[in-house]
Amino acid sequence: MNDWTPKPNPSAALAKLPLTPEEGFVLSRLDGATPVKHLTALTGFPPERIQAILARLLEHGAVLPAPTSAPPPRTAAHPPRTAEPAEAEPPGAGAEEPLTEERETPEEATADAMEDASTEVAAGNWRQLFERTLHPLPADERASRARAAEDPELSAFCFDPVPAVIQCVLENTRVGLAHARLIARHHHNPVGLEALCGRAAFASDAGVRRWLVRNPQLPSGLFRRLWSGRRLMEQYKVALDRDIPEGTRRTAREVMRTRFNTAPAEERVELILNTEGRVLASLVGLAVDGKTASLLCGRTYRSPMLIQNLARWSAAPPVLIAHLLKQEAVRRQPQLRMLLQRHPNAPADARRG
Incomplete structure (x- = not known):
């Protein structure tokens, strides 16, 4: 049983299950990769309590049953991505395939969905604990208790609207990424969010960032500090x-435009190709340097959508327009050729043709 790796059941209606706060807390810590023997250190519960809670989660259908046979090695479950070898090629060679787009893998998407579902159930219990038991206490008493609290009370304090209490939660030696993600999602005071991001380990966590940008109280200045140095594709996705x-x-569009002016040519090309040129509508008035143009001209273009968006890009350099006019996809589709010929940077002989 200690070697079993419990996994949340993605098809279970978790919000409707009669879970206790402890059961919801343990469920929120199941990521599909942590075996039972490590849950004691992760949750602070003794092994026998973990076993009892997992048994209850199995009864509720919140957790998938343990396999009857040994699972395949983890490496076999994650075959190498076929797109990865292409990253070793020079960015200027080949067709207009995405270069290094940071796509979420199916495994990551499933893990995020399971984490969200299980945390949602536990969060309801923690919020209830906070509102019924902790919120009626004076703010200074809540702050004092938050410094030394243990779960599930520590998780409940993450719902406190007072920044001073959140600061005390962050000073608690037991605080971890799971608490940081709760604060990023449910705390709606810019001061508390600033305190959260004062911890580099929390500010760099993908889960914390995912909830921060969805928090309506995220200050624009804090967003700029956290995202101004990130890749253009990340900024575009936001x-x-x-x-x-x-x-x-x-704010993300403004940050992306600012970074586009200084980003390496390879990163600019990555952004344009991976979005099939859709991003160009947000880059009106910005030009590209010679290296970016050279990299764009070193590729074969087959996507009509990408060619069309490039043809409507007023800053498209003349060498790129000339290169696009030579593409087989353009020769086969007169409407694309006409768009390119009408571009203000189209070569004079192309306009006559």
Whole structure:
């Protein structure tokens, strides 16, 4: 049983299950990769209590049953991605395939979904514990208790709206990434969010960042500090995500435009190709240097969408327009050729043709 790696059941209606706070807490810590023997250190519960809670989670259907046979080695479950070898090629060679887009793998997407579902159930219990038991206490008493609290009370304090209490939670020696993610998602005071991001380990965590950008109280200055140095593709994804408040998306577009001016040519090309040129509508008024143009001209273009967006890009350099006019996809589609010929940077002989 200690070698079993419990996994949340993605098809279970977790929000409707009658879970206790302890059961919800343990469920929130199951990531599908941690064996039972490590859950004691992760949760602070003794082994026998872990076994009893897992038995209850199995009864509720919140956790998938243990396999009857030994699972295959972990490496076999994750075959090498076929796209990775292409990253070793020079960015200027080959077709307009994405260069190094940071896509979420199916495994990561499933893990995120399971984490969100299990945490959602536990969060309801922690919020209830906070509202019924902790919130009626004076703020200074809550702050004092938060410094030494243990779970599930420590997780409940992550729902406190007072920044001073959140600061005390962050000073607690037991605080971890799971608590940081709760604060990023449920604390709605910019001061508390600033305190959270004062811890580099928390500010760099993908889960914390994922919830921070969805928090309507994220200060634009804090977003700029956290995202201004990140890759253009990450900034573009934030600017595009409709689950993110419009104010943060607007700031993301501004940050992306600023970084586009100084980013390496390879990163600019990555952004344009991976978005099939859709990003160009957000880059109006910005030009590219000779190296970026050279890298774009070193590729074969087959996507009509990408060619069309490049043809509508007013800053497209003349050498790129000339290169696109030579593509087989353009020769086969007169409407694409016409778009390119009408571009203000199109070669004079191309316009006559």
